[in-house]
Amino acid sequence: MTSIRLVNLSHSDISHIHSNAFQNCEHIGEIDLSSSLISTIDIHAFDQLENVSVLNLKGNLIRSFEKSIFQPLLFTVKQINLDNNPIQCDCTIEWYLEQRSDRFKLPDVCTGPVGYECLSPTELQKSQLSCYQNGNQTKKRNLCERRENDILGKESSAYLYELNCNLFSLIIFIFANKILFLL
Incomplete structure (x- = not known):
C-alpha cells in the first residue's frame, strides 16, 4: 500500500482503530472513515501517517478527543472532521481549547458530562471544564441552566x-x- 493516496472505508463496521493500523502507509493523503461504528482509537493509530491532509471521522461513536491520538497529525493535516460524534467536553479536550483551530470540525454540542449538553466544543472555555472547577463544590455545576425568564x-x-x-x-x-x- 505504498502508493495509495485515498483510503475510503466509510459506512463500514469498523469499531476500533488499532495501534499502527496504517503502518507502512506513509503516502496516504486522505482517509475517510465516516459513518462507521468507530468508538475507540488507540494512541498510536495514526503514528506513521506523514502525508495525510484529510481525516474524516464524521458520524461515528467517538466520545474522547485526546491529544495523544491526534498528535502525529497536527503538523500535516489540513482537516480532521469529527462532526456528528458524541464528543465529551471533559478535560481531554483541554489541548484543543488551548490551540483552537479551524482544521478541526467538531460537533455543534457536547454530549456530556451532565450539565454540558448545551455547550459547543468550539465555544467552550478552559475555565468551564470540570478539572478547573472547585473540587469542594457539593453540587456539580450545570452550565446549561438558564434563568427562568431567559431559558x-x-x-x-x-x-x-x-x-x-x-x-x-x-x-x-x-x-x-x-x-x-x-x-
Whole structure:
C-alpha cells in the first residue's frame, strides 16, 4: 500500500482503530472513515501517517478527543472532521481549547458530562471544564441552566433545536388541518 493516496472505508463496521493500523502507509493523503461504528482509537493509530491532509471521522461513536491520538497529525493535516460524534467536553479536550483551530470540525454540542449538553466544543472555555472547577463544590455545576425568564439564548443550539421542533409541529398541524378540510 505504498502508493495509495485515498483510503475510503466509510459506512463500514469498523469499531476500533488499532495501534499502527496504517503502518507502512506513509503516502496516504486522505482517509475517510465516516459513518462507521468507530468508538475507540488507540494512541498510536495514526503514528506513521506523514502525508495525510484529510481525516474524516464524521458520524461515528467517538466520545474522547485526546491529544495523544491526534498528535502525529497536527503538523500535516489540513482537516480532521469529527462532526456528528458524541464528543465529551471533559478535560481531554483541554489541548484543543488551548490551540483552537479551524482544521478541526467538531460537533455543534457536547454530549456530556451532565450539565454540558448545551455547550459547543468550539465555544467552550478552559475555565468551564470540570478539572478547573472547585473540587469542594457539593453540587456539580450545570452550565446549561438558564434563568427562568431567559431559558434559551437566541444564539444557542438548544434554542435552534426548540425553534425547529416548534416549526415542525406547526407544519404538521397545518398539514393535518388541510387533510381534514379536504375530507
